[in-house]
Amino acid sequence: MSELMPGTQPLTELLRPAQQAGYAVAALSARYRACVRPALEAALELRSPVIVEISQRELGWFGLSPRDFRDALEAAVRDLDFRYPLALHLDHSWEPAVLHAAIDAGFSSVMIDASAQPFQENVRQTRDIVTYAHARGVSVEAELGKLTTTDQLETEGDEALYTVPEEALEFVERTGCDALAVSIGTAHGVYPVKDPKIDFERLEAIRALLPDVPLVLHGGSGLPATTVHRAIALPGGGISKMNVATDLENALLAAMGGLPRMTSAELDALEPALRARGLAAVKAEARDKIEHFVRSAGRADCAP
Numbered sequence: 001m002s003e004l005m006p007g008t009q010p011l012t013e014l015l016r017p018a019q020q021a022g023y024a025v026a027a028l029s030a031r032y033r034a035c036v037r038p039a040l041e042a043a044l045e046l047r048s049p050v051i052v053e054i055s056q057r058e059l060g061w062f063g064l065s066p067r068d069f070r071d072a073l074e075a076a077v078r079d080l081d082f083r084y085p086l087a088l089h090l091d092h093s094w095e096p097a098v099l100h101a102a103i104d105a106g107f108s109s110v111m112i113d114a115s116a117q118p119f120q121e122n123v124r125q126t127r128d129i130v131t132y133a134h135a136r137g138v139s140v141e142a143e144l145g146k147l148t149t150t151d152q153l154e155t156e157g158d159e160a161l162y163t164v165p166e167e168a169l170e171f172v173e174r175t176g177c178d179a180l181a182v183s184i185g186t187a188h189g190v191y192p193v194k195d196p197k198i199d200f201e202r203l204e205a206i207r208a209l210l211p212d213v214p215l216v217l218h219g220g221s222g223l224p225a226t227t228v229h230r231a232i233a234l235p236g237g238g239i240s241k242m243n244v245a246t247d248l249e250n251a252l253l254a255a256m257g258g259l260p261r262m263t264s265a266e267l268d269a270l271e272p273a274l275r276a277r278g279l280a281a282v283k284a285e286a287r288d289k290i291e292h293f294v295r296s297a298g299r300a301d302c303a304p
Helices: 012-021 033-045 056-061 066-080 096-104 119-134 165-175 200-209 225-232 246-255 264-268 272-293
Strands: 025-029 050-054 086-093 109-112 139-144 179-182 215-217 239-244
Touching: 012 025, 012 086, 012 239, 025 086, 025 272, 033 050, 033 066, 033 246, 033 264, 033 272, 056 086, 066 086, 066 096, 086 096, 086 139, 096 109, 096 119, 109 119, 119 139, 119 165, 139 165, 165 179, 165 200, 179 200, 200 215, 200 225, 225 239, 225 272, 239 246, 239 272, 246 272, 264 272
Parallel strands: 025 050, 025 239, 050 086, 086 109, 109 139, 139 179, 179 215, 215 239
Antiparallel strands: none
16 A cells, blocks of 8 residues: 655645634645745745645646655655645646556645536546545545636636535535535636635635535635635635645746746756746745745644
């Protein structure tokens, strides 16, 4: 049987304390192998729990395997002597082979995203991954409702894509998933409008029906801090996991003079001083999200 990467925990062990105490945990999509360390450094300096993640699509974009990503995080944890609550998470993934590979590589949490499928098929696929993961001590995040991309915000019929509260209850009961990503108006990418419309009433209704299930908000890049704070501070505990990906990569590339996206190996091969400027920007962006968005600074359970 596969074992979790040393020093990592299932997602629920980070999210349930966050829900109870009124903060969220930043899920930082490092994307590049080199960006894992600055993300972890930010959490260490701020004494914060943290989730380091990568998605199936990002594995392809940046030329990585689940084992490559795990090895990068394991090396950073060892070098930094990182002892705060930490999850190694596979974000949006839909192919069982990729999900199984991440679990077998020691990821402590995975996300099965079958939200593009009809409800019954989403239930079936999610339940299959839950069975495989739970037998190995791995937690599972799932998604109900469909997140759009930021170039399709505020189009006709957006609410048809949103999570239906009653369906969320049935979905969790039938799948046994540990955390649920909900669709309430956020999107992937950086928002073209200053403050996208978020359906907080829908979020409150979901929370009322699922008082004990950690809820996840995807699409954190470019979202105003006040919106995030409101989503976290719902009665009974709001969002307890906030995904951030695009902002980290944009900070990296901008600090290196606006370079285009590259593979992880290509970033490793850049001139060291140039790469160092980019990685410093990733760390600064991660610190900002931890301190000012999810407000998890100082929330780690143990001293360094």
